[in-house]
Amino acid sequence: MDVTTDNSEFSYLPAQAGTLSVPVPPVERLTLPLPDGRTVSALRYGTDAPRVTLLHGAGLNAHTWDTTVLALGQPTLAIDLAGHGDSSWRTDADYTPRTLAADVVAALEAWTDVPQLIVGQSLGGLTGAAVAAARPELVQELIIVDITPGIDVSAGPAALREFYAGPTDFATRAELVDRAMALGFGGTKAETERGVFLNTRVRDDGRVEWKHHFAHLAAHALAAHDAGTAAAPSLLHETGWDDLAGVVAPVTLVRAVRGFVQEADAEEFQRRLPEARVTAIDATHNVQETGPVELAALIRASLTAASGL
Template sequence: MQVAIDTSEFSYLPAQAQAMGVPVPSVRRVTLPLPDGRHVSALQFGEETPRVTLLHGAGLNAHTWDTTVLALQQPVLAIDLAGHGDSSWRSDVDYTPRTLAIDVAAALDAWTDGAQLVVGQSLGGLTGAALAAARSDLVSELIVVDITPGIDTSAGPAALREFYAGPTDFETRDELVDRAISFGFGGARSDTERGVFLNTRVRDDGRVEWKHHFAHLAAQTLAAHGPGDDSAPSLLHTTGWQDLSKTTAPVTLVRAIDGFVSEADAKEFGERLPHARVTAVHATHNVQETAPAELASLISSSLASRGM
């Protein structure tokens, strides 16, 4: 599926930067054709070659990192994973971390010239682990944000499945904003409006639809199996432990205190990976949105410690 690039996606950055008291970095959208006819898309912040690569969670897109990037003030590559944002959907609907990591590797080969500090949240964290295991030359350090391979994510994804398993297209974006607020997602209405704008597109027929494939797959699952069905295999499968065990780069787990990773999950992570660092921040699951300054500070410290 080819997606038109809309430069209005950057229209929110000046106000966000002003509120934070920081300059607006240069930013552009880059798109890489892939051998199978799909493409991977990303946001490149800064004029210099990126030193940090950011991978978002399921149902999100590269813009989820905007506030963190503004706080960081470093050259950054924020990638839309396959099936999300402006990257192509997969006809085989394989959005498991090891498959997603193949596109990420292609993107890094094309747009960077050195190993990256890779920060991945949720599904992006497991994708980062798969990348680090398969292509150690591309990853200098891995920061996994609020996910572990063995986590019980039944509560969070269940709410998201119910949210997305409704209509797949709408007359206006305001309908989606109202729906998100009714489910308790987002904060202020202005923030929800921004999130909806950046995660939807207007089709040729004028209807508004979610950019990410997961919303459409959730609706198909509901139609086929009915509400409450949990038979679909989880994207967050246990091959992640294998990938993390093969990762030679330093690894940090960031646990959101009000997120999905419990203290027991974090303890298991530390026991399985005794050389990993485990830290906690006061945030919800989308740490990059609810504690961007703290996450940016952690990334900056990692860069400094590696002389990057």
């Protein structure tokens, strides 16, 4: 296992912490070699063993949780799912939750020593359910953020599909920032610059490309569809009800009021899992970015309840 620190990727944390009036915790980049030659990467915040593990959604990376982690103030592990962030792409392009769960299990076995409160947003939520069903001894509790099985969030707004299905490489990050803002993404320019920096890399030829595999798959699928040779597939399509039925840990569904899970979806979730808790946060689909303080408070309350304090 290799532990490395790239100070540039943590350069945004002081400003984020300042906004919340909280200290910046120690943080490091972890890398775990896998038996098939790939690697899984993660961020570990704090010096004590993590009690919370965070799994991001499609097209994102571990840094999407930065503000939530700062607000939480607890030792935390945020994993880059396969094909995202600094984790390896899969040659078979299989990014379904049960496949992703295998890497998460390897990471938990390597980097945690107590059952985790797993918080998974979107694709990460379905992946968390697959982990909890397959390896219940690793999971203390599961919080699923703005996803239920059957909802295809990759369909998304037309502008989002255009954004990821456009060019897969760019001359500069500034070009990508301008494109994102022109299509209405990213909030302020500073927020957009942060998001683009943390989700892109510079290739050997000097061109800038997305770190996550999904953008490249989307572009290829759209080209095939336009050529009439294939339909553009969904990048996120998994039922997952069987996994949820097999989870023995407590389960909470967080519905983003301005997100993808509608009240009817939450009611269906409650009907299928009557013991689960369902709550709502006034945020968009990426609750960890648009409602981080509220989400952190929910996670903290779960940790306190689990500790019996």
